[in-house]
Amino acid sequence: MIPQLEEALAVPPYSLEPGARELLLIGGLGELTQMHYERCLPYRRIIDGYWKGRTGFNRLDDIPYLPVSIFKTQLMQSVANSEVKLTLTSSGTTSQAVSRVPLDAESSSIQQRALASSLRHVLGCERLPMLVIDTEEVFKNPKLMSARGAGVLGLMRYGRSHSFALSPTLEPDIETIKRFLHQLEGRPFFMFGFTFLVWTSFYEKLRDKGLDLSAGVLIHSGGWKKMAERAVGNAEFRAALEEAFGVKRIHNFYGMVEQIGSIFLEGPDGLLYPPNFADVIIRDPRSLEPLPNGSTGLVQLLSLLPHSYPGHSILTEDLGVVESESDGVDGWAGKGIRIEGRLPRSELRGCSDVIGMAA
């Protein structure tokens, strides 16, 4: 593990103020760029061919980035095949191609350690009883063992005495929920689910059942696209859950498999905060030049975690804006970000139109 990451993990997870974070990241990301340059041939070709071979930098926004699509089209791997412990995959909803992220033993433990450190910030040091707002089928049924199953399984590690709030048909299992709450006798607990499921299968079906979840911390993720169709934004989501169940501690998070373990957690102001070992640069979608805080653009994700594949600097197709940047309010330092959805897709069509599309 590179020393800069050790340093970032040694202090409270969202505590590094912008100046110190930038210094740490410039050093660490430079080191990772050099390391992957030496170990990953396709990456070296890209650095040589697109970035003039540069691997040393003075500024964060000089650090080379890969377009996120490359994890779908190429196998980007910086360790020998025999070292790969598992290859994570995720399928985007709009594309059949799947991202592939190879992890060796070290990277796998790095990402777990980093994720644990981030989650401790909102869950505390002790593992809490956990109510999974999903069905147990999600990882028992191989057909469902997709990004959702992997996500649930990944988060379950940070809770104990798990109960599943939904039936295989995604209906609320009210008996299980009541039994779970009864056993707790008011002690704190942890809930996790995908945003859309939390809303449609949990909140909408249970809002008038008088459940008291005020001792719980809810962590949810999965994007707002489907929620936007229902005209539910983050503020509405928080207000509704508090009113129905008394749950106040709600944290959305943003992350992607291409930077597994690096999660931006929602602070009390509703903004998403990158952990100490990560950051974002917002870039103009046309010029790809960095934009000042307050402007919406493409989100470039920086993270010190990826050691087994060159995913430490990725230009995503998500749009976002840095709303604030501070030395720390209530333990949340750095950039406060809002994600505003994806770059609208647009594909140019050739003469060779497929009949189905040509209709």
Add this chain to the structure above:
Amino acid sequence: MTLVERVERLAGMAEEPFSSAMTDLVGEMSNAILADPETKVVPQYVALAYWMRAAAVKRLAKDFLASIPDDEVLAPRGVALHLPPTNVDTIFVYSWALSALAGNANLVRLPATLSPQAQSLLRVVSDTLAEAGQAERHLFCTYEYGGEIEREICRRVDLRIIWGGDAKVESVSQIPIRPDGLTIGFPDRQSMTLISAQAYDSADDGACDDLATRLFNDAYWFDQMGCSSPRLLVWLGDDRECRDDLYVRLEQVIRQKNYSADPAVGMAKLGLANDFLAEAVATSAQRYSNELQVAEVEEPQAALLRTTGGGFFGDVHVESLDEVRNFVGRKVQTITHFGFGRNELVKLARSIAGVGGYRIVPVGEALQFETTWDGVPLLSHMTRRIVVRA
């Protein structure tokens, strides 16, 4: 009346090729396109109108008729069905106009949704036909592929012209037309540009800017997604300065013409450039802007196969024209050129004759419609002959 019934009625409506009524009508349509406020501002439509102007049509007729032997009388084929591509929204008029001049009754199947621009062209075409009392003989419509309607239409058709790629040609061809009918398919094609570095180096500023403008027109009309749009630039001679100079000028033309690509297309181009580098198809890549991405390639065949459109160019150099043969495959259609003489070009044509290539024309003429397309002399195929001996 149903569409099938209307197609049925087309059967008796073919007329003598190149009737003066039809040549006049095509000329009138040209005037109408140039007079209409919506169509006259679209460069592709102006080029179309220019091609259809009365004088050009008369010359076309004269040249073609001169090629017919004395003991053959020209006749129309009958009912022609045109299946234009969805992206190049002038092909439906070119294809129709040639067939109409050949005397055929025509059915043009359009995509269900047309761009507002294409709608304006269609409006001018329909109005001109209606005014000339020709609306019954030339139907512009849409119907679903793969259904009973398509079968019913096809069995009444003497000539079917399929524009739009391998998959479309293959699937449409499975539906039978009249037993004595003829189907012409225009499948996937790719195109490239050939530039002599020496000629470029000795050209003055004006000539270089002119080349950049013509390259822009070839590539950026139809968002570089036409079969004839160049996607690979081949330089004879290795002169990096020339190459960069041309791309800088092209970038200026892109700004002047206000061409803009969607940021998602820009991202797709960045993605493809990175893919080419990762796969060692390219050795270097440069993003001039959201609208212009260039990848210096080592494997031109691979670069020809993949594109995003919207301003993505592979760039390669050769030491001799003989090398071009190595990456001209069956799918290569147009080679536009700058800085070569006729003898060199004929030599090039001979050297690639066995492998591919259908047109070798100056830069700026890539999208110019030709009556010989993909090697098929269209008017000959759109007509038939009656042999007459006394």
